[in-house]
Amino acid sequence: MSKPIAGLWDCRRHFIKKRSLESIEEFSACKRKSSWGILTSQGSWADRSPLHEAASQGRLLALKTLISQVNATTIDGVTPLFNACSRGSASCVDLLLEYGAKAQLESCLPSPTHEASSKGHSECLDVLISWGIDVDQDIPHLGSPLYVACKSQQIHCIKRLLHAGANVQKGRHLDTPLHAAAQQTSTEIINLLLDFGADINAKNTDYRRPVEVATPSSLVERLLLLYEATPCSLCQLCRLCIRNCIGRSRLHLVPQLQLPKLLKDFLQYRESITNF
Known part of the structure; x- marks a missing residue:
């Protein structure tokens, strides 16, 4: 092949290569633009x-x-x-x-407290509680933070809410946190709710008690049936009565009461009822 022809072919290959690269770059730019269009059409991501x-x-x-x-x-x-x-x-x-x-805007907006409770982020919940949030905040379609935590079986969040004075009976409509927990598998959560005074006879919108929504023959059902047949101890009744009299807003003052440390720990659920 003569030198002029060879040079012509080299120029042609160079031109084709350059156009190919330009086409690829144009395609990539279009793809990025398309991807951004998809992102901006996905509601909240766009803003x-x-x-x-x-x-x-x-x-x-x-x-x-x-x-x-x-x-x-x-x-x-x-x-x-x-x-x-x-x-x-x-x-x-x-x-x-x-x-x-x-921390709490209109009830129709997403709630940080409910989000932390459902995801099991107990440290975030601690911070929110320390800033004085309403631990019983009601979101119509979700219920209370405690109810949400029980549905998600987030026991650490359940403990934080109960110790902060959350109403153990406040759930979603007539469904109580105990109803939500009874449909799950954690007997530890059931025991915790019962210790804080959950009403085992509460009925939901279908007139069913917690034991009636539990899985038949499950450990949860057996525990609830056993609790129904066992009278609540006087110590437990006294603790619940005293905490109710103190009120949620003053529970943090319990350590300042002129009582033996054992009793103050008992009122704060830091001491087992079996020690009394």
């Missing part, structure tokens, strides 16, 4: 602020620089505080609350 992103990823330093948008909401009503609770970042939750984030 998530950098603050939402930092909170959902637990990036504390980034969150500090964006803190001026504390109560920003997406189209779905999601706040950065909700994102932080969903992620399980207690430090982000604390920082957001410190700078004015509202």
